Amino acid sequence: MANFRVPLKKYVDSSYDIEVGSNLYGKLSRDLKDGIIENVNRYAIITDSNVKDLFGEHLLNLLRNDGFYVEMFTFPSGEQNKTRETKAQLEDQMLAKSYGRDSCIIALGGGTVSDLSGYLAGTYCRGIPYINYPTTLLAAADASIGGKTAVNTPVATNLIGVFHQPRKVYIDLITWGTLPYRQIRSGLAETIIHACLGDINFFQYLENNIARLYSPNNELSLDNEVCEHIAFKNCEIKFRVVEKDDEEKNFRKVLNLGHTAGRAIEALSNYNLLHGEAVAIGLAFQAYLGKKLNFNTIDEYRRIINLLKLAELPTEIPNDIKSVDLINKMYTDKKVRNSQIHFVFQDGIGKMKQFNSGDYSIPISEELLLESLDEFRKL
Template structure:
């Protein structure tokens, strides 16, 4: 006769953290560490990529060492193609070989690929160690710095392997945006436009009116300080309002996947020739035009979305080198897929998301309907 024993593990965990937005925030980070932001930490590991390392990684390393912190830097080749389990394993082995243990803290310095990878590493190393995010790109500020979703890509799917791991604090350095190549900055604008599409019509109108104060259609960066700060703050607010209600993506948080069903597939199929935001921009166009077909938004509203993406210098057309068939097949690896059916989240107009009758924010879409729309887009 079998016996059972119940393991009761109910607990309340406070994952709150501060996001600091400003310019040149190394001094603030060091002051936080000196004033006890973290306790029980004896070693720090800066994780960055080959592009950010000379600009921000090495300078932070020297400043921390000058202040007496025990810290080392670990770098990996820049680019989304390096955001893999293999890279994570290499970094883990490097940390272990340098005697890092559970009394360490990970400091992620860079863009979205760095914060995604370093956050995943922090969430599993020693079964979880604290981490800080120092975001140097608009993409990291808009997306990766808030919400605690971390992960890596595989040849089959993007970001399907990962954990939820909230940082202890996030630093968004607006001065770093001025060091970005124009294309990288514009890529980050796609996530900003996505946030406006899903949650804030007033912010969408603000972007329409002020886009030319930060970037021209031909890609020249203007970066008006006031507009940049407003964008950073609003991105954080919108994402926070969603994450606060659904930290682990049971339903509502799916809306942050707007444009990503097709976008993630395009990004992977391009071999990362398309930057994340460029792929998401095309994904936003696909969902908007599908939304018009299903009556969730008007043609005029969809045209506003396309026009704003173009104003930001982002692509709105499907790449010729990716076939409709390949794109649809790749969509089946999206994390929203259930029972072998592709699911989309949709705008309801501008600034709202469609909530379906079953209480879900995502809905299955027939493959034939997606294929039909893709053919229309290519023919238009």
Template sequence: MENTEFRVELVRLVDESYPVVVGRDLEGSVAEFLADKHPDRRAAVITDSNVASLAAEGLLSSFGSRPADLVVFPAGEASKTREVKERVEDELIARGFGRDTVIVALGGGVVTDLAGFVAATFTRGVPYVSLTTTLLGAADAAIGGKTAVDTPAATNLIGAFHQPAAVFIDLDRWLTLSDRQIREGLGETVKHACIADAVFFEALEDAFVERGLSPAEFVRDDALAELTARRNCEIKRDFVTSDVHEGNRRMGLNLGHTIGRALETAAGYTLNHGECVAIGLALQSRLGERLGYCSPSDVARIEALLRAIGLPTKIPEEVPVDRIMEAMAHDKKGKAGAIRFVFQDGVGRLVVHDGGSYARPVAAEDVHAFLQSQV
């Protein structure tokens, strides 16, 4: 018997564009969007235990007579797991949700990542809207459609690309954040300035290094808060739209993350994401200086800004380098015997390597020796 072969043609042009709204008191805007774009879908608002007590009632009230359920999971990075995702999905099933669902992710980065991943897989995919309540969520998880959960081996190791239907960034919610939560988002903000906008970096230097603003003063500065939200979104949008599935240029968004995410895992999530990114930014700028990509003055500026914000720049003494290396071995961009890094070209640009690649391998033993030298 001869083999039979045929082809399944699945060439598609899919428009996954979506609006990003930056403003204040946006609950009504979310309700209007759902009524206009998803009028026949049943809404499931997924949030964490902290945000539920602060913002869920106002959002649900804005829906009026629209059917909506609230699903709450414990707050914190420790909940960004396959087990919690399964419990959320089981709750949706128990309440009778099906393919006519629209999910509303109400919260910060953990909520956006987890709820977005639920939306990507629930009944093989349903739309979701993100109402982002933190600076970190606005800077990191809200734009780009990367949804994921953590594992004991590494952060964000299990996930899917699933673009939101819309993103709403409510600056009023920033006023409810603690100083540490604001700093967490500023870690990602500094990264964006480092990779794409020297003028934005200078604005941050003026605010924190020159004027000495506190995190609370920063979020109360309307012009600076709006600039930060807008530039974070615009910079991430430009990288995402040029490389949706992270084949090359989008890897630039991982500046500071190769070390930072590994540190987050190695430290047992006792440091938050922005703190780990800040340490990663400082370390990768120092490594970049050794490789000729950054000048000593560039490194000094980056570290001065991070310190002025109140972010760490060094590996904590209690975290062994070997544990960081073990976590880094699970990095999704790694290659056998080497770890792939992106590097900034001074401040406000990325290094582009031979062949147009934005990432380059560094031998694992060289990375280990470098990290040992920084302890």
């Protein structure tokens, strides 16, 4: 019998810059001219049907006028279209245009575009570079750092994907001004989650300043100083987590705060709830469960609920979603281990609970979940 060992040790620097500012299209073009990505001859802008008309055509024409070979590929907007089928269609379109390993993807859009484009880039020709240009507050908060890319399946959201880091991220605050009121609120949910898990001072800042994003008649009134601070703090907090655990072996699980129930609620609503709205409800329930287990106080729980309401986010599970269905859907979460639903919990506000095992998540029994859901729905 013969044995041959293949010694493979990889040391990779996946560092990248995040630029926060306004009207960054020209900066993107200049960076490409300066060789931010080497050995690339073709660029593919991937966007959805909404962003295509808002920003896609403008970026396409700008890059073409600057001498780049670039095409735009679009798919119907909406989380329900973040699927393997959509990914395959985009891949076929790129192949038909002779895109190969000398290509780079520019993901232009919200979280759906970021997730789908990053996954496509991670597998196309066994991996090509991509640039992330998020156009929503939610995408800037959730998809700019970490390199988690994925598509949804009928079983659960974000179940199939890869870790693939962008080469650079451009957070263009001008794009936020085109967002519907509801989309801004949705993006604030991930912002509040970041404050809850990593920075009590930022939580207090949101309590004091979140109203500067809205006018009294429920219209946007985006204060540029607040927007820039929110964008920066989202990146800073998430980076501190990802730096310690870039492939989600343990500590990075804390970013699942609000998402265990939230993603299940999102799917059970048939995506009628936006992602941020669903995880806001998930955060509210997780905070209640944490209070019940004495991980946070009643006052801390109330502050979390009050901040969600100040952001005009939902905090109640829709009546048409049954508790038993919600629990069954939670079993499809990627964090399930040994057929047990795992939750992460706050250790007060601005810090996450690490348990005696060293893990940042613990299993919660079906009985406790059902009891807690019933109590939560009666509040």
